[in-house]
Structure formats: C-alpha cells, structure tokens
Amino acid sequence: MPNIKLVNITKQFGKGSLAVDNLNMEIRNNEFVSLLGPSGCGKTTTLRMIAGLETPTEGEIYFDDVCVFSDEKGINLSPDKRNIGFLFQNYALWPHMTVRKNISFGLENMKWSKEDIEKRVDEICQTMRIEEYKDRYPAELSGGQQQRVAIARTLAPNPNVLLMDEPLSNLDAKLRNDMRAELKRLHLNTGSTFVYVTHDQSEAMTLSTKVALIKEGVLQQYCPPLELYGEPANIFCADFMGNPSMNFVDCRGVKKGDKILLDCKSFKCEFTPNDKIEVPEENEYVLGIRPEFVNITDKGLKATVISSLPSGMETTLSLAIGDVNLSAVVFGSVDFAMDSEVTCNFSGDRYVLFDKASTKMLSLGSLKVTD
Amino acid sequence: MKKRWNKIKTFFSKPYNVLLVLFLVVLSFLVVIPLISIIRDTFIVHSSEKSRVHQAVGTFTTYHWNRLFNSEFSKSLLWDPLRNSLVTSIWSCVVSIFVGGSFAWLVSRSDMRWKKLLTKLFIFPYIMPSWTLALAWKNFFKNIDVTGSNGIFYSLTGIQVPTWFAYGEFPIIVVTGMHYAPFAYILIGGILHNMDANLEEAAVILKTNRLRMFFRITIPIVMPAVLSTIILVFSGAMASFATPQFLGLPVRYYVLTTELYASINGTNPGVGYILAMLMIAISVVIMFINQKMIGNRKSYATVTGKSANISIFHLGVWRTPISLIAFAVVMCMSVIPLVTFALESLLSYTGVYDFSNLTLSFWIGQAQGHDTWQSESGILRNAEVYRTLWNSIKLSFTCSLGAGTLGFLAGYCIVRRRGSLLSKTVENLTFIPYLIPSMAFSAIYLSMFATKRGIIPSLYGSFAILALIGTIKYLPMASRSGVNSMLQLSPEIEEAGIIMGVPWVKRMTRIIVPIEKTTIVSGYLLPFISAMRELSLFVILVTANNRVLTTLLLFYDEKGYTQFSNAVNLLIIIVVLFINFTVERLTGASIEKGVGG
Numbered sequence: 001m002p003n004i005k006l007v008n009i010t011k012q013f014g015k016g017s018l019a020v021d022n023l024n025m026e027i028r029n030n031e032f033v034s035l036l037g038p039s040g041c042g043k044t045t046t047l048r049m050i051a052g053l054e055t056p057t058e059g060e061i062y063f064d065d066v067c068v069f070s071d072e073k074g075i076n077l078s079p080d081k082r083n084i085g086f087l088f089q090n091y092a093l094w095p096h097m098t099v100r101k102n103i104s105f106g107l108e109n110m111k112w113s114k115e116d117i118e119k120r121v122d123e124i125c126q127t128m129r130i131e132e133y134k135d136r137y138p139a140e141l142s143g144g145q146q147q148r149v150a151i152a153r154t155l156a157p158n159p160n161v162l163l164m165d166e167p168l169s170n171l172d173a174k175l176r177n178d179m180r181a182e183l184k185r186l187h188l189n190t191g192s193t194f195v196y197v198t199h200d201q202s203e204a205m206t207l208s209t210k211v212a213l214i215k216e217g218v219l220q221q222y223c224p225p226l227e228l229y230g231e232p233a234n235i236f237c238a239d240f241m242g243n244p245s246m247n248f249v250d251c252r253g254v255k256k257g258d259k260i261l262l263d264c265k266s267f268k269c270e271f272t273p274n275d276k277i278e279v280p281e282e283n284e285y286v287l288g289i290r291p292e293f294v295n296i297t298d299k300g301l302k303a304t305v306i307s308s309l310p311s312g313m314e315t316t317l318s319l320a321i322g323d324v325n326l327s328a329v330v331f332g333s334v335d336f337a338m339d340s341e342v343t344c345n346f347s348g349d350r351y352v353l354f355d356k357a358s359t360k361m362l363s364l365g366s367l368k369v370t371d
Numbered sequence: 372m373k374k375r376w377n378k379i380k381t382f383f384s385k386p387y388n389v390l391l392v393l394f395l396v397v398l399s400f401l402v403v404i405p406l407i408s409i410i411r412d413t414f415i416v417h418s419s420e421k422s423r424v425h426q427a428v429g430t431f432t433t434y435h436w437n438r439l440f441n442s443e444f445s446k447s448l449l450w451d452p453l454r455n456s457l458v459t460s461i462w463s464c465v466v467s468i469f470v471g472g473s474f475a476w477l478v479s480r481s482d483m484r485w486k487k488l489l490t491k492l493f494i495f496p497y498i499m500p501s502w503t504l505a506l507a508w509k510n511f512f513k514n515i516d517v518t519g520s521n522g523i524f525y526s527l528t529g530i531q532v533p534t535w536f537a538y539g540e541f542p543i544i545v546v547t548g549m550h551y552a553p554f555a556y557i558l559i560g561g562i563l564h565n566m567d568a569n570l571e572e573a574a575v576i577l578k579t580n581r582l583r584m585f586f587r588i589t590i591p592i593v594m595p596a597v598l599s600t601i602i603l604v605f606s607g608a609m610a611s612f613a614t615p616q617f618l619g620l621p622v623r624y625y626v627l628t629t630e631l632y633a634s635i636n637g638t639n640p641g642v643g644y645i646l647a648m649l650m651i652a653i654s655v656v657i658m659f660i661n662q663k664m665i666g667n668r669k670s671y672a673t674v675t676g677k678s679a680n681i682s683i684f685h686l687g688v689w690r691t692p693i694s695l696i697a698f699a700v701v702m703c704m705s706v707i708p709l710v711t712f713a714l715e716s717l718l719s720y721t722g723v724y725d726f727s728n729l730t731l732s733f734w735i736g737q738a739q740g741h742d743t744w745q746s747e748s749g750i751l752r753n754a755e756v757y758r759t760l761w762n763s764i765k766l767s768f769t770c771s772l773g774a775g776t777l778g779f780l781a782g783y784c785i786v787r788r789r790g791s792l793l794s795k796t797v798e799n800l801t802f803i804p805y806l807i808p809s810m811a812f813s814a815i816y817l818s819m820f821a822t823k824r825g826i827i828p829s830l831y832g833s834f835a836i837l838a839l840i841g842t843i844k845y846l847p848m849a850s851r852s853g854v855n856s857m858l859q860l861s862p863e864i865e866e867a868g869i870i871m872g873v874p875w876v877k878r879m880t881r882i883i884v885p886i887e888k889t890t891i892v893s894g895y896l897l898p899f900i901s902a903m904r905e906l907s908l909f910v911i912l913v914t915a916n917n918r919v920l921t922t923l924l925l926f927y928d929e930k931g932y933t934q935f936s937n938a939v940n941l942l943i944i945i946v947v948l949f950i951n952f953t954v955e956r957l958t959g960a961s962i963e964k965g966v967g968g
Contacts, residue, residue, distance in 0.1 A: 076381055079869050079870045080870065086866070094867070094886070105868075106868075110872060
C-alpha cells in the first residue's frame with residue numbers, strides 16, 4: 001500500500017492553457033483523499049496523471065520510492081504497471097460483454113489461472129452483491145447495478161490504489177447516499193488508498209480523510225475536511241465548502257490592542273483573534289460568518305426575515321441587517337413569518353477574518369457586537 | 372536534448388500517434404503529391420501530343436493553356452462544356468428536390484397509400500449505378516435518326532419523340548435529377564419525420580392557418596436539408612460521367628467530364644489535366660459555400676424530437692390519384708428500367724419489339740465469328756465477361772477492405788487526438804479525395820502513376836492502380852463513419868482496458884471492434900458497392916488488361932452492341948442488389964444509413 005507523491009507536477013494542454021500548475025502533494029498509505037474543485041479546475045487531469053492515462057508536462061510522480069513518472073529522467077510507467085484501479089464516471093463497462101466477462105477479461109489478461117479467475121469473480125460479485133446478474137449484459141442492469149459491476153471490475157485484480165473519477169455523479173440522490181456509505185466501508189475493508197475526484201463539497205466532506213481543494217490548477221488547501229470547513233485558507237476555500245455557504249461581510253477594521261474594531265456599515269463589532277496576529281493599524285477586511293454561527297436570540301442586532309426555508313431538521317433564514325444580508329441556520333422544526341423582525345447575535349470563536357486584498361485567512365476569533 | 376528525446380518517445384508510445392504519422396506520410400504521397408504533379412502535367416508535352424505541339428515529349432509548353440483559354444477552340448473545349456455542366460447540374464437540383472421533397476412530404480405528412488412499398492422502391496436508384504436511368508431512357512426513347520433504331524416508346528405508341536427529348540440536355544437533367552431524388556427524400560424526409568409535432572402544434576394553437584404554417588414553419592425547418600441536398604446533387608451532377616456520356620454523346624453534347632474523358636483518351640491529355648483542375652476548383656468552391664452556409668445552420672437539423680403524433684394531412688378526394696401518380700413515378704425509377712434492360716438484351720434485332728424477335732443468344736449464344744456483335748459469345752458463356760466480373764469483384768473487395776480498414780483506423784486516431792494540429796491535418800487529408808471529382812481524381816492518378824516514380828513502377832493498366840485509387844477515393848466515406856462512431860464511444864471504454872494492461876491490438880480486436888461492429892460493416896459495405904458500380908473513377912485508367920464490368924458496359928455501348936450492354940448492365944445491377952440485400956440481412960447495416968455522410 002504505497003504513498004503517492006506528486007512533485008512539481010504541471011500539465012499543459014496545447015499552448016497556453018495550464019490545467020495543473022506546479023502541484024505538490026503526498027497521498028499517504030490508506031488515506032481516502034478527495035480532489036475537490038469546480039469543473040475545469042484540473043482535478044480529473046490530476047487523477048488521470050496519477051493513473052498514467054495522461055502524461056504530465058513536467059514533474060515527477062512516486063509510488064513509495066519507485067518513480068513512475070519523471071519528465072527529466074524519461075520515466076513513464078504504463079498504467080498497468082502501477083497496480084491501480086480506476087473507476088470511471090460513466091462506468092465504461094464493455095457493452096458487448098456480460099458482467100462475468102467484464103470482470104474476468106482484465107484478469108485473463110494478467111495471466112491468472114482459470115480457477116483463480118472463477119474464484120475471484122465469484123468472491124467479488126458476492127462482495128458487491130451482484131451474483132444474480134453475472135450473466136447479464138450491462139444494458140440489462142440499472143444504474144446502481146452497473147456502478148457495482150464497475151466497482152467489482154476495478155477491485156477484482158486487488159489494486160493497491162483505487163482512483164475514482166466522480167463515480168457517483170450519474171446516480172440519483174438516494175442511491176448516491178447509499179453508495180457513499182458503501183464506498184466508505186469498502187475503503188475500510190480493502191485497506192487500499194483511495195483517491196476520489198468530485199465537485200460536490202458535501203461528498204468530499206462526508207467521505208474523505210483528507211481533501212485537496214483545487215482552483216484553476218492550483219492547490220488551495222490540503223487537509224482533513226473538518227479543518228477545511230472550519231479553518232479555510234482563503235475566501236475561495238471558505239466559500240466552496242458548506243451549504244448554505246458562508247456569509248462574507250466587507251468591513252473596515254481599526255486595531256485596538258489585541259482586538260480589532262470592525263465597521264461593517266450596518267453594524268459595528270469587535271473581533272478578538274484566538275491567536276495573536278500582526279495587522280496594520282487600519283485595514284480592509286472580509287469577515288466570514290458560517291450560517292450556523294448566526295444565533296437568533298432575545299437581544300442583539302435587529303434583523304428582518306427576507307425568507308425562511310424550513311426543511312424539517314433545520315430552517316435556513318435569510319436576514320437583512322440594514323444593508324447587510326446574512327443567512328442563518330436554526331436547528332429544529334421552526335418557521336418564521338416573512339418580513340418579521342428578529343434579533344440575532346454571535347457566539348463562540350469560529351468566526352474567520354480574511355484580508356480583503358490577498359483574500360487569505362488571518363485568524364479565527366470571537367465576535368462581539370458593539371453597536 | 373534528452374528531454375526532447377523523452378517527449379518523442381512518449382509521443383510514439385501511443386499507438387494512435389504512430390497511426391496518425393503513418394497516415395500523414397501515406398496520404399501526403401497519395402493525395403497531396405498527385406495534386407502537385409497534375410499542375411506540372413498541364414505545362415509539359417505528352418507523348419500523344421508530339422505531332423500537335425511540335426516539341427519534344429516532356430518539355431515545357433504553354434500550348435494546353437493557350438489552346439483551352441485563348442484559341443478558336445476555347446468555346447468548344449471549355450466554355451460550352453462548362454455551361455452545359457452548370458446548366459444540367461442546377462436543373463438537376465431543382466428536379467431532385469421537387470421530386471424527392473414532394474415524396475418526402477407525401478410519405479411523412481400525408482395519408483398517401485402504399486407508403487411502405489413506395490419508400491422501399493424509391494430508394495432503388497440510390498443503390499443502382501448512376502447510369503441505370505440513362506440507359507433506360509435511351510431504351511425507351513431512342514430515335515431512328517440518331518441511333519438507327521426506335522425505342523420502346525415508339526413501338527408502343529407509334530410516336531417518335533423529338534431528338535431534344537431523347538438526347539442531350541433535357542434527358543440528362545431529368546435522369547440525373549431522378550437519380551438523386553432519393554438523396555432529397557432521405558435528407559428532407561428525415562427532418563420531416565423527426566420534427567417535433569409541437570413545433571407545428573404551437574403554430575396551430577396560435578391560430579395559424581395550414582398554408583401559412585407550411586410556408587413559415589415547415590419549409591424553414593427543412594431548409595438546411597434542402598441546402599445539403601443542393602450541395603450533394605450539384606457536386607454529384609458536376610462529377611457525373613456516365614449519364615452525359617450515354618445521353619449526350621450521340622448528339623455531341625459535351626459536359627466537363629465527357630470533354631475531359633475525350634481529351635485524355637484522345638490526342639490532348641494536357642487540356643484534360645487543366646479541365647480536371649478546373650473541376651477540382653469548382654468543387655472546392657462548392658464545399659466552401661457549403662461550410663459557410665450549412666455550418667452555422669446545422670443546429671436546425673437537430674431540432675428533432677421523438678414525436679408520437681405527427682399531424683397528418685388528409686388528401687381527401689385526391690388521395691387515390693396522387694397515390695397512383697406517385698406509384699407510376701416510382702415504378703419508372705425502379706422496376707421499369709430493369710424490365711427494359713432485360714427486354715433489350717433479348718432482342719435479336721434492336722428496335723423490333725415482337726415476340727418472334729426474342730432470343731437468348733446474347734446471354735448463352737455461341738460466338739459466330741466475323742467482325743460484328745456476333746463475334747462475341749453470349750455473356751454467360753463469354754470468358755471475357757467472367758474475367759471482368761471476377762476482376763470487378765476482386766477490385767471491389769480490395770477497395771472496400773482497404774478503405775474500410777483504413778477509414779476505421781483513421782477515425783480511431785483522429786478522434787483520440789482530436790483538437791491537435793496533427794489530427795486535424797490527417798482529417799482534412801482523408802477528406803480531400805471527396806472534394807475531387809472522380810474523373811479529375813483518376814486524371815491525377817494517371818499523371819502520377821503512368822510513369823515510374825521512385826521505387827513504384829509504372830502502374831498504368833494494372834490492377835494495383837485501380838485498387839489504390841478506389842481505396843483512396845472511398846476513404847472519406849469510411850473515415851467519416853469511423854470518426855462519427857468513435858465520437859460516440861467514450862475513450863474511457865478503452866482506458867478501462869489500458870488500466871488492466873490490455874495491449875493495443877487486443878483492445879482493438881476485443882473491445883472496440885466488437886462494439887463498433889455495425890458501423891464497421893457499413894464502412895466496408897459502402898466502398899464495396901460504390902466500387903462495383905463505379906465507372907467514372909476507373910474509365911480512364913483501364914486498359915484491356917484490367918477491365919472491369921462497368922467499363923465493359925461502356926465498351927459495348929460505344930460499339931453499339933445494345934443487347935450486350937443491356938445484359939451486362941443487368942448483371943451489374945443484380946450483383947449490386949444481391950450484395951446489398953445480403954449484407955443488410957446478415958448484419959442489419961444498410962447503405963441508406965450512410966446517405967449524406
């Protein structure tokens with residue numbers, strides 16, 4: 001079970017368009033890593049370069065200490081020599097072969113003995129619960145069943161690394177949820193390293209042990225999902241994670257001892273950083289407030305309810321405090337009349353202060369309304 | 372340096388890159404260089420021109436250009452044939468769109484009777500050789516003043532049709548138009564058939580009357596199909612050789628192709644090569660217009676939906692008469708020509724349609740000796756006929772094997788590297804032969820391969836040159852269908868095999884070919900049938916050595932052996948139909964599906 005290391009990987013398509021820009025990351029043994037980002041950000045390209053389906057323009061890729069790709073040394077190991085499995089977005093099942101043949105075709109090619117193949121096919125079909133479909137053609141299966149067959153085919157040769165390219169995007173919402181749980185179990189049972197491409201932040205959050213968030217070919221942040229959610233490295237990361245997304249309030253801040261006084265136009269507040277930070281006397285900031293940290297309380301800022309969307313488990317509110325709009329989440333089965341007045345307040349120390357110019361995170365801290 | 376070497380190594384480790392480079396080299400040699408060589412040929416003296424140019428063979432001369440553009444012969448060599456070509460082509464478009472379009476509308480939008488049978492028969496001219504209708508016309512209307520005997524029409528009615536009706540411009544237009552009517556029917560009918568009824572229903576709900584709806588909605592929507600038909604028919608008619616040869620020659624009515632044939636086969640090939648270049652230029656212009664016009668309107672064609680209820684127009688009292696007229700027209704296009712060939716081939720003396728005059732001797736008779744048609748034995752006993760039949764089949768097989776295989780491989784590597792300059796170049800190269808009219812293309816090959824070129828010996832009169840030109844000429848058909856089918860196949864299907872270490876050959880034979888089976892078969896079928904009924908591509912390249920059935924037909928026709936030419940014609944049609952239906956039955960692939968491809 002190898003560590004995968006990408007060193008200065010760059011991929012250029014044609015002239016000018018940079019798909020992946022100087023990417024460095026290490027995927028450790030037995031991790032479940034998601035490559036996350038908006039479409040066209042280079043995540044699929046990265047995955048395909050790890051697989052060996054795409055050739056990087058520059059850089060090196062290591063599986064443990066074995067160099068599988070290096071443009072300098074002229075090494076480019078073909079995909080089949082990297083001991084990986086690849087799960088395609090559209091499954092890529094061979095339509096003219098039965099389920100059994102789809103699974104065994106690769107194994108035959110790896111010169112497995114007939115008995116071993118038969119045993120493995122039976123075994124993997126049992127794991128994936130597709131035994132009764134073994135003699136069907138892919139066209140005769142539902143989307144979910146095809147997905148299982150694709151996974152079975154990928155897992156059959158016991159790959160060390162399983163690479164997945166948005167494998168759940170073709171399934172309906174309910175099936176997708178089931179498959180997520182199943183993939184997580186599969187990760188535990190096989191003990192392989194999983195690399196997973198998705199554009200769905202909640203999928204990345206729920207599944208992975210680590211998320212690599214990519215924007216326009218550049219790695220933005222690479223860390224466990226909850227850290228990415230709670231301590232985003234910049235405004236892009238903060239905005240990409242979470243639904244409803246984080247509130248961003250433009251403000252002007254003046255330093256006052258350890259604290260910073262923020263003028264958010266419609267209200268003023270005092271930001272206390274959790275750790276000491278160096279900031280100029282006066283600066284433009286962006287204050288990041290997660291909707292769940294906007295509390296509806298008896299005292300505090302007066303706000304008007306613009307919309308209230310109850311979903312049963314929680315209610316998403318859109319509030320107007322003067323010119324500033326904030327979304328808030330209230331847990332439990334509650335509803336608010338539209339256009340009614342509420343008061344809200346801030347508590348805890350999970351508010352994020354960004355530098356407006358660089359969009360980088362400065363610090364987490366607590367927030368106190370002063371006016 | 373090392374880095375560059377690595378890049379090259381990576382590049383060539385991909386089979387599709389290797390294929391692309393191979394295609395680039397081979398097609399440059401077989402398509403681009405010949406195009407250059409023909410330019411040279413318009414400036415030198417050829418051996419048959421020694422006596423007229425009074426210069427040594429192979430020396431530089433502007434004689435050909437002068438003669439064609441700047442001499443008293445310009446009119447008869449260039450301007451008249453050019454005018455005739457344009458006139459017949461334009462009017463053929465009108466005829467085919469009128470006939471095919473009306474038929475398409477009747478089939479998809481009206482309650483005409485016998486739709487199933489009529490549509491089957493209407494497609495016939497498309498499968499049959501292009502001269503079928505021309506020969507049938509001649510059999511029907513031929514005229515004692517020109518050919519020395521009267522046709523079937525005279526013997527049925529006692530009316531002798533005027534010469535303009537029997538030969539020349541008028542019949543060429545009608546016959547070519549009818550031959551291409553199935554194109555119009557398939558292209559226009561396809562849109563009418565798939566057009567979402569909602570488009571018309573929306574108009575009905577907005578209280579549009581029927582006539583207005585037809586002109587303001589239906590017609591504009593089929594317009595792109597009409598335009599593609601015009602392009603196809605026009606370029607087809609410009610390039611057609613057999614029809615003007617059969618119907619124009621008796622009254623000395625020349626078009627560009629027949630003039631080209633006469634020049635190259637006669638004493639002034641240089642002029643022929645210039646005419647060939649002129650034809651290429653015209654067809655490039657047409658294609659350019661086509662791309663400009665249809666390229667950005669194509670999106671129309673995809674305004675289709677699976678509509679269950681197309682509104683049917685009720686013909687009312689006209690239902691039966693219109694159905695009968697349609698039936699008569701369809702019969703004239705499909706069955707009657709075959710009957711006339713059979714009949715003509717059985718006549719002991721041409722022009723006498725009488726039971727006592729019927730004989731089987733042109734099919735199974737013994738050779739009588741002497742220098743008349745009787746010197747030939749009946750075609751079923753004739754060794755020469757069997758030799759050319761076998762040659763035709765062998766040639767068609769070779770061309771279809773070559774074009775089909777290369778086309779599929781070209782489609783594969785073009786799609787895999789789509790977007791790259793290399794892939795674009797190869798795609799354009801495979802398409803060039805489509806732009807070049809058959810007759811001009813064979814003129815090019817004649818100029819290129821008539822002499823020894825490098826390691827390639829002179830191929831004139833050999834089987835190889837026919838096989839080569841057929842393969843390259845039909846490559847666009849096959850590579851088009853190859854590209855289209857590969858575009859529909861996601862590359863992941865192949866990558867799933869790469870991951871498992873399946874080698875390239877096995878990926879092709881075990882994964883891609885089985886999936887693409889039907890399109891591959893039609894990629895083979897189309898070139899086969901085209902080669903079987905091809906005349907203009909081969910006619911200036913054959914000698915007595917490598918004669919094929921179609922040129923044998925022309926040979927008999929030129930000699931005036933009417934019975935033999937009709938018999939051979941029937942033989943060709945039977946072979947073509949037989950193969951078409953067998954393959955259709957066996958594989959489900961059908962030649963109609965390739966129309967307009």
